[in-house]
Amino acid sequence: MNPKYDASFYIRVLDQYVATGECSDTDDEPLYAYLLSIMNDPMIKIQVLTDEVCARIFYDMMSQFIHLNLEKEKYNLQKSQSEQNGMKQTLEWSIARRKDGWQALLQQVSDKYETMGFGSSFYKSQFGNEEEKYGDDELWERMVEDWEEAFKRNLQEQKKKEIDRRKESLENRLHANLKNIPEYLRRHEVEKDEFFQAWGLMSGMWNTVDFERIRKVVRMQKEYPEIIKIANLMGRTADDEGRERLHVGQEDVYRLEHSSKNDIQGVTVGNDLNALLPTEMVHCADDDLESLFIYKYVTRKLQTFRYKSEIMQPARSLETKPAVHKGPMIVCLDTSGSMVGIPEKIAYSLLVKLLEIADRQRRPCFLIAFSVSICPIDVRKERARLLDFFSTTSCGDTDATRMLKATFDLLQSKKEYMNADVLWITDFKIPLPSPKLTDRILEYRKADTHFYGLQLGIAENEWIPFFDRVYRADYPVARCY
Template structure:
């Protein structure tokens, strides 16, 4: 089935905004509703002048539009999920038997026509064709009917998206104009440091109010009396050395990890679609013309019989290359939220997290938060800002266990290219019992593979984790005052 309506993912809009903020360049128009509206705003001469001439306005515009884009994409995703049953019905209709077509084509055409007549679905041709002797058995026309059905469905989705944008755009434009006027004025009048502004504003999801701004700003200002926060933030990510070059690991497909080539690696029999591990009987089926269809079906449904290896867990291949250093490495932040972190340690931790988030936003770096006590709360901080703000409203409590946090960390490091070259940061008082020897050994292996483990220890206590980290910074409690 053909898709007649254009759809873009979130990354497309982010790239368009990045290019516009950096250069002022953008297309004139587009057929996709959300992108077309975004272009209309970016082509406004007053907006362009403000964005290109003032760094604060550029950031305000960027975050305000990102919040609007995400809101519309979430609504589109919701509508798409609601319509999934109808899309599944289209696929099932394609598989109808000749007998079922004969009995059901009239009711089906009536159903589609009632819903999509205004979107160009013309049932008259199909009624006349299927009404002739054997017409319903014409596969080509039957498939064309389903294609037209999906085309009308996509047009309806397109129209609904236009209505959603029209419903929200007036409020957005008022907020954007207000933000571009009021925020720079407030920053100037209150002599807000630019770095403090960017960190504080980054937590507000494009929604401005002075009460929340000043509340978050107090947390940011903790950095003035806790310089270790700045040191840790600067360390995170693969940074260039003095000559501007470093060795970084680059993903090159996948490899099997064999302990020794002379040992048998076969552990048993499993099912899947790994063509490199097929049992001989499956290889024979693949070469048999009469069984080829069965082989393809089993491949697509991952039901081929395969050898299971001790080393079957695929690891991203890594090789060392000397390349120009990229100070934009991803970050995995593990934040202790147990009861011993309540109070001042929690404020210090939040201040560091806010600074890391601002760096991730400004440098377009991936940043993943794993808040942990015994259970964990994983948050992609750039994509899930609402969840992050909700997290900041909670108070540290509970016991401490690093097991689930380590499991989540290892999954991210081994899960593919996105976080394979990440630096890992623990923010904790480090009153954490050691995990199993297997996990401690896995930390060592990750470090050997190039992953850096850093820590910010808040408070003074014995730390048994030091040998497993590249460096642990230490921050004592800041002077007593209200934050």
């Protein structure tokens, strides 16, 4: 029993609204209906469509609200799983069990769903007469269907109550942020890119103290330009004309090319007709299943092959090629005592920039903070933890063993990280682990997983042979190997 709309549906609605201002008038699903009521507010629409900062504020706050309510709905569904299973089992009751159990069953369902429109009196009159109609399979199935409909209406009512409980607080914060934040940025001459990066860490909870603290970290990027260079290596951006393209040059600039189509990585969902699974092709060719195929195409739910389509190769001439969105990012951040001071600040500044890229490109981004122990954080889903992390101070010794094992586990077992870029931010004062672990780095690189590094300081680095590329930030000069 799935929700009417999933998270991807709401994201598409928000994307379209922020880009064009277009949205439906109303809907009967509580969360979508509430979202539409906000989007159809003329004042909000004007602000979102005329101010890039307001658009970002609206998008992030509504995305967070949607995610929160969908998680609550998911929890309620899981909590009622036994009741859903009970409906299925009731359909399989024997005639003898129906005879002995129909009265107790109707009483149980009626006690819970009488106000949701479940007509228990009708079924009591049918099952209790001399004809013993509880043996009528069609009537019995109809009773279970009515039970299921009442169950769904009850879930929707719970969802509406959850929204009503939260919406006043959301609207107050939204209106205050749309008014106060642009005014603050103008008054303090804050650049948009600085705002977007700092705001990305604040989970929609604006306060000037946290903002200015994070902004100081962001401004390190002007002093150390290697931060932006590495961030762009991990995630390409559009050119000035708005087209997503890569400029390709000699030697130190790289270009993306597609690997061959027989390089199958796994199975995913989407609407790429060139990568359809054979079963989906059958649906396309069958007249009776054609409408199902069209629906799955429109909703991007066709089963397709996934290919390793991004391979970095040295560019030998200057040209322009379409850029392909890259995969997710795994960031391994050294938090040992040797990172205290400027290295720590540079590292945090790069991390904030990577988070902004991950948000903008909808790319998963996973942080593994390490010294001897590790602290893993899904940076797009755990903003509160990430903000707390920025308040800690580096300390302790360094050991890459646990960090490497955690990285390999992500690459191996988490399908969303199959095509990841891995970035180390460290002074590389790290003893080499066992050859078994370093050999695995080389194995993943052969499988087109890219390992990049930012070395903070000028210590001797034994790790360089295991990386695609290592940048080095000396103070104040930066260079790369």
